Amino acid sequence: MDSSNLSPAVLADIAPAGAHAPKASSISSGYSLDKKSADIYLHRVSTSDLVEPDPVEETRVTEFLLRRKAKVDPDAIATKRSVFDDPVLAKHYWPKDTYENRHRFDPDARWTYREEQAIVRKIDWRVMFWAAISFSALNLDRNNLGAANSDNLLGDLGLSTDDFNWGNSIFRLAFLCAELPSQMVSKRLGPDRWIPTQMCAWSVVTICQFWLSGRTSFFVTRALLGFIQGGFIPDLILYLSYFYTKYELPYRLSLFWMSSNLCSIIASFIAFGVLHMRGVQGKAGWRWLFLVEGIITLVIGITTFFQMPPSPTQTKAWFRPNGWFTEREETIVVSRVLRDDPTKVGAKLCMFEDFVVIALFSQGDMHNREGLTLKRLWTAIWDYDLWPIYILGLMFGIPTGPPATYLTLSLRNLGFDTFHTNLLTIPSSVLGIISMFGITFISERVNDRSFVAMAQDLWGLPFIVAIYCLPVHPNQWLFFGLTTALLAYPYTHPIQVAWCSRNAGAVASRTVNASLYNMFVQASSVIYSQIYRTDDAPRYRRGNRVLIAISVVNITILYPGTKLYYIWRNKQRAKIWDAMTREQQSEYLTTTKDVGNRRLDFKFAH
Template sequence: MASPPEASNGQDQKQYSAVDSKDVPASDSASAAEGSGSEEEFDDPSKNPFQDPEAAAYWKNIYDNAQYECRHVFDPTLTWTEQEEKRLVRKTDLRICLWACIMFFALQVDRGNLQQALADNMLDDLGMNTNDYNYGQVVFLISFLLAELPSQLVSKKIGPDRWIPMQMVLWSVVAISQCALKNRTTFLVTRAFLGMLEGGFIPDIVLWLSYFYTSRELPIRLSYFWTSYSTTGIVTSLLAFALLRLRGVSGWAGWRWLFLVEGLVTLIIGLASFFMMPASVVQTKTWFRPKGWFTDREVAVMVNRVLRDDPSKGDLHNRAPITPRRLWEVLKDYDLWPLYIIGFICYLPTGPVNTYLTLTLRSLGFNPFNTNLLTIPPTIVHIVSMLLVTRLSEYLNERTYVAMTQAVWTVPGLLALRFWPGVINNAWGTYALIVVILSYPYTYAIQVAWVSKNANNVGTRAVAAAIYNICVQLGSVCYSFIYQDKDKPYYRSGNTTLVALNFVSVFAYLATKAYYVWRNKQKEKMWSAMSKEEQEKYIKTTDVKGPKRLDFRLAH
C-alpha cells in the first residue's frame, strides 16, 4: 500500500520524523523525554504522515490485518531527537549492515575467485580454452538468474534470516568441491550449482536491510555492501598471491588449494549467519541472545522512523508469501520497466573488460603472481569512486544524472581501448588504460535502492528487486559472448561493441528521467482534479498497489 500523498512525493523525506511535543499526550511526552535525556525534541509535525488521526487509524488497521510483526510498537505520537537517531543508526550499522557486508564478502569470494584461478593456468590444466570459460560463465549466469525469483519467493515465505544462511552453507560445499575438478564437464556442473545456490542472494539481502533503514539511508548502506564486494577482490588477490604458490604441494595445482581454502572461509561465515541475522527489529531476542540488541525504546524508534519514511513497509508480514496474482501484478507494472532496462544495459560496457582482466594481463606478459597483485589498484579507486558517487546522490537527492556518471566515465577509456595503437605493444600503457576504465563509479547501490523506493510496497519490493537483478544477470550473459577466442588478444570487434553499448546506456538513463518526470506530471494532474473527499476515499478504498497509485510520485 502507498502512503498518503504528503509522504509520497518524488523527493525523499528527511530520515528523522517527529511530532510536536505539545500534540503528544502527557504520558507519551514524559516517556519521550525520559528516553532522550535533556536533548531537545524535533518540532516538525509535517514529517509525520500519521499526524492525522484518521491516517493513523487507517494504517493501524492495515498493519493489524497484515499481522505486521512490528505492529505492537507502532506509535504515531512517539518523538525522538536527531542525536538519538544518529546513535541508533550507528548501532544498527554495527549490528546489521556490518554483517551484511561480511556475508557479501563470502558471496564474492566464491563467485569471483575463478579469475584468480585462471591466472594459475587452470584452463590448460583442465584442457579448456577461453570459449569453454565463456560457456562456464554463461552456465553460471543463466543458473543464477533462473534462481533469482524463486529464491526471493522462498525468502519472503520463510524469511531472509533463515534462507540466506542456508544458501551460504550449500554454495560453500559446492565451492569447496571445485578443488577436485577434472575436466570441462565437471567445471560446467559446478558452475551451474553455484549459480543456482547463489542466485537471489543480493535481492534477499536488500529486502532484509530495508526492514532496518529508511529509503534515504539504504543507498549508503548498499554502497558499504558493495564496498565489501570490491574489498573482497583485494583480499582474494592477496590470498591468491600466497595460495597459488602452493602449486605442487600434495601434487595439487595452486588453484585447487585456492578453491579449498576460500570455500572453507565462506562455509564458516555461512554457519555463523544463522546466529547473526535477526528476522526484524523486534526479533533480536532469542535463546542464544536473551537480552537482544536493542532496548525497548530503541526498538520503538527504529520501527516508527522506518514507517514514517515509508508506511507501506508494514503492509505485509515478513513471513508472508507472495501470491501468484501479486507476482503477476508486479511483472506487468510498466513503471518499473525503465529501471529493469537500465539494469540490463548499464553494466554491459565494462563487464568483459573486468571479466577478462587476468587473462588480458597474462597476454600482456605479466606472470601469474604479479597479475593478481595488479588487479588491486583499480579495485581501490573503484571503492572510493563508488562511495563518493553514492554520497553525492544522497546529498543532491538525485538518482538519474548521478547514476549516469558510470556510463560517462567509461566512454573515453573504451574509445582508447578500441582505437589506441599502443594497445598492441605497450603493456603498462594498456594496463593503465584498463585501470582507468575499471575505476568507474559503480552505481548499483543507487539503482537497487531506486528500485526499492519506486516499488512502494513490501510485496512489490521483494519481487522487483529480484527482477532487477535478473536483468543485470541477463546483461552479464550477453557480455560473456562479446569477447571471442578468434578476436584475442586485442578484441577489436568486441571493444567496438562495448563503445556502442556505452552510448546506448547514456540514452537509457536520459529516457528514464524523462519518463518519470512525465508520469509524475500525469498523476499529479489526475490527483489535483479530485476533491479532498475523493482523495481521502481513494487512499482508504483503492486496491491499487505499488507505483501505479495516484498518490505516489516516482523518484528520479
Template sequence: MQFKNPFVKEKAVSAASVDYETAEVSSTEGLSATEDEKFDGVLDGSGDHKNPFTDPNVAEKFRQLYEDSQYESRHVFDPDFEWTKDEEKRVKRKMEWRVAGWACIMFWGLQIDRNNLAQAVSDNLLEDLKLTTNEYNYGNMIFYLSFMSAEIPSQLVSKRLGPDRWIPIQICLWSAVAMCQGALQGKSSFYATRSLIGLLEGGFIPDLVLWLSYFYTSKELSIRLSFFWTGLYLVNVLTSLLAFGILRIHSGGLAGWRWLFIIEGLITLCIGLASFFRMPASAVSTKKWFRPNGWFTDREEKIVVNRVLRDDPYKGDFHNRQAITPFTLYKCLSDFYMWPIYAIGLLAYIGDSPEGTYLTLTLRHLGFSPFNTNLLTIPVSVLKMILLLSFTWLSEKINERSLVSIIQPLWVMVLVIALRFYPESGINVWCTYTILVLLLGGPYIHAVVVAWTSRNSNTVSQRTVSAAMYNMCVQAGGVAATQIYRKDDAPFYHRGNTQLIIISGATIALLIVTKIFYVTINKRRDRKWSAMSKEEREEYAQNSTDKGSRRLDFRFAH
C-alpha cells in the same frame, strides 16, 4: 529535541491532503513537526519522507492493515510515540554494527566465491583443465544463466522462510560447492560447479536488501549499499593478496588454484554458519536463547519500527514469513512502471564486463607472472571503491539518479574507444594497463540503482519481486557480456569493443528516456491530484484499491 508525532494532530486531514500545515520530516534523523512548514501529502519515491500519517483515520487504516497482514512488529506500532534525535542516533549506531556490519561480511562471502575464479585462471586453471577461452566464456555464461533463473524462486523461498533463515542456508550450500571446485577434472565438472554456484547464489542480494529494509529507511539504504559494494572491492584487494600466497602452495599434489578454492570456500562456510546466529527476523526478534538481552531495549525496538513505518507505511503490509501468491507475483511482474529500471540493469554493466572477465588473462598475455598479475588487479579495486562511494554520495546529495548514472556508461565509452583504436603496432604494456585500470575502476552505479528499485516499488511484495527482476536483468546482461570477446576476434577484440561502444551509447540514451518517463508520470499525477478537492483526496486515501507504485499519491524517484 523531541520527535513529535504526526499521527495525532488535532486537525484531521487525510494522508493525501495538500492543506496539512504542520508536518516536516527529517530525511535521515527522524520525524519532527513544526507549525510553519507545509506538507503536500504525497508519497514520494525520492525518499524525502513526506509524512503520510497526518490523519488519525489514516493511522487507524494502517493499524488495521498491519493487523490483517499479521505484520510481526504491529504490536509496537504507536501513533503516540515520540523519541529524541540522540536516541535515534544511538539506535542507528547499534544497527550499523549489528545489521549493516554483518550484512557487509555476508556480502564479502559472496564476493570471495565469485572473484576467485579469475584468480585461479591466472594460475593455469584453463591449461590444467584443458579449457579454451571460449569454453571459459561458456562457463561464465552458465553461471549467469543459473544465477538469473534462481532469482525469483529464491525470493519466493526467502519470503516464505524469511531471509534470516534462507540467507545462511544459501551461503553454506554455495560455499560447499565452491570447495568442491578444488577437485575439478575437466570441462563437465567446471560447467556443473558453475551452474550450482549460480543457482545457490541467485537471489542472495535481493534477499539481503529485503532484510536490510526492515531496519533502514529508503534514503539510508542506498548509502549502506554503497558501503557494501565498497566492501566487496576491499575484499578483492584482500583476496588478491591472499591469492598471492595461496597460489604458491603445491602441497599434497594439488595445484595452487585448487587450494585457493578449498581455503576460500572454507572461509565462506564459516560466515554462513555464523549467520544463523547473527540474523534476527526483525527488530522485535533479537532476543534468543543465545542472545537473551537482544540488541535493543523495548523503547529502542519501537524507535526502529516506527521510524521505518513513518518513512514507508507499506513496509508493514506483509509479515516476514508470508509467501507471495501467484496472483501477487503476476501483479508485480506486470507493473510496467518498473520496466525502465529493469532495462537499465540489462544494459548498464555490459560495457566493462568482458574486460573484467579477461583482466587476469590479459595481464598474463602482457607478460606478467601469475603472482604479479593478482597484485596488479588491486588498483582497480581501490579506484572502484573511491568512485563508488563518491557517486553514491553525490546521487543522494543532489537527489538525482538518472543523470548521475549517465556518468558510468559515458566513462566506459571513452575508455573502450581508446582500446578500440589503440595502435596494434608498438603496444606499450603500461599504457594498456593504465587504460584497463581506469576502465575497470570507473564509476559503479549498482548501489544507486538497487536502492532506486526499492524506492519506486512502494510495497513489500513489489519490493521483493522487483529486486529479483532487476537482478535477473543484470545477470542477463552478464550472459550477453560473456559472448562479446570471442576467440576469432582475439587478441585486440576490435569487433567486441565496437559492440561495447554501441551498448554504452544505448545505455546513455536509456537513462535519459527513463528520466523523461518518470518526470512525465509525476507531472501527470500532480495535475490529477491538484484537480481533486480536499474531500476527494481524503476519499482516495481512505478507500482507493490502488496499490504500490500505481497509487495516484505516489511519486517516482528519478
C-alpha cells in the same frame, strides 16, 4: 466500551470536556490499539507537534552546492508525522496480528535525535557490518575464477576461452533463474534462515571445485554456484529494510557494494599467498585457492546463523541472552521504520497543512515468515512503468563487463606472472571504492537518478576507445594503466537498485521488483560473457567495437529517454490531480484501490 487497550493520548482525546485524562508518556509500554477501539474516531488529529517528513520534491543541483547543514538540537523530538497520527484511518494500516514486531509498535512513541542517532549507529555495527561481511563472502566465491585463471586453470583443465565464456554464461543463467524462487523461499522461511543456508551451500560447492577434472565438472559447478547464490542480494536487502528507513538505506547500499571492492582487494592478497601452494601434494595452486576460500566462506555462513536475528524484536537467544536492544530501543526501531514508510503496513501518506490524510490500499502487509503470492508476483511483473529501469539494468554494465572478466587473462597474455597479475587487480578496486561512494553521495544529494547513473558509461567510453586504438602488441604498462582507469568506474548499480525500489511504490512488490531488476542485470552478464571470443583474441577489437556502440546507445538514448519518460508520466498525472478540488483529492485518497505507483499522487523519481 473497554478502553484498557487505549494509549494515554487516545484517552485524552475521547475524555469528556473537563474530565481528567492521563498524561501521555514519551513511550507507552505494551501499547496495543485494536481496530475496534480505533472506530471511536470521527475526526482528524493535528500532528503539528511532530517533525515534517523528508521532502520528496526534486532538489536542484544549485541548492545542493549552496546548501548549509542545518544545526539540530540533539535533544529535540525526531519523530516524524505519518498515517498513524490519524486515528480515523490508522486502523486500516494497523499491523496484522501475525506481524512479529506488532507488540513494540507505538504510534505515540516520541524519541530524540540523540536517541535515534545512537540506535542507527548500533544497527550499523550489529546489522550492516555483518551484512557487508556476508556480501563479501558471496563475492569471494563468486569472483575467484579470475584469480584461478591467473594460475592456468584453463590450461590445466584443457579448456578454451570460449569454454570459459560458456562457464560464465551458465553461472549467470542459473543465477538469474534462481532470483524469484529464492525470494519466495526467503519470504516463507525468513531471510535470517535462508541467507546463511545459501552461504553454507555455495561454500560446499566452492570447496568441491578442488576436484575439478574437466569441462563437464567445470560447467556443473558453475551452474550449482549460480543457482544457490541467485537471490542472495535481494534477500539481504530485504533483511536490511527491516531496520533502516528508505532515506537511510541507499547510503548503506553504497557501503554494501563498496564492501565488494574491499573483498576484491582482500581476495587478491589471499590469491597471492595461496597460489604459491602450486605443487603441494602435486596439486595446482588454483585448486588450493578454491578449497581455502570455500572454507573461509563456510565459516562465515555458519556464523551468520548466529549473527542474523529474525527482526529487531527477536534479537534475544540462548547465546545472546540480553539481545541487542532494550524495550525502548525496540519500540523506536520498529516505530520509526513504519512511520517512515507506512506502506510497510499498507498505507501511503499525503500531507494537507497540519493534518494527515492517508489513502487505504491494502489491509496490512506481510510478516517475515509469509510467502509471496502469485497475484503479487504477477502485479510486479506487469508494472510497465518500471520496464525502462529494467532495460537500463540489462544494458548499463555491458561496456565494462568483458574487460573486468578478462583482466587477469589479458595481463597474463601481456607477460605478467601469476603473482604480479593478482596484485595488479588491486588498484582498480581501490579506485572503484572511491568513485562508487562519490557517485552515490552525489545522486542522493542532488536527487537525480537518470543522468547520475549514466556516469558509469560516460566514464568507461573514452577508455574503451583508447584500448581499442592500442596496437596489436601494446606496452604492457600502458594497457594496465588504461584498463585500471576503465575499471575504476563509478559503479551505479546501487543507485539503480534504490531507483527501482523507490519507483515501485508498494512495499509488498518491491522485493519482487528488485529481483526482476537484478535478473536483467544477470542477463546482461550472460550477454557480455560472449562478446570477447577466441577468434578475436588477443586484442578483441571486434568485441571492443561492440562495447563502444553499446556505450553510445546508453548515453545518447536509454538514459535520457528514461528521464523524459518519467517526466512525461509525472506531468500526465499532475494534470489530472491538479484539476481536482481539495475535496475530490481527499475523496480519492480515502477510497482509491490504486496501489503504489498506480496512484495519481505518486511521483516517479528520475
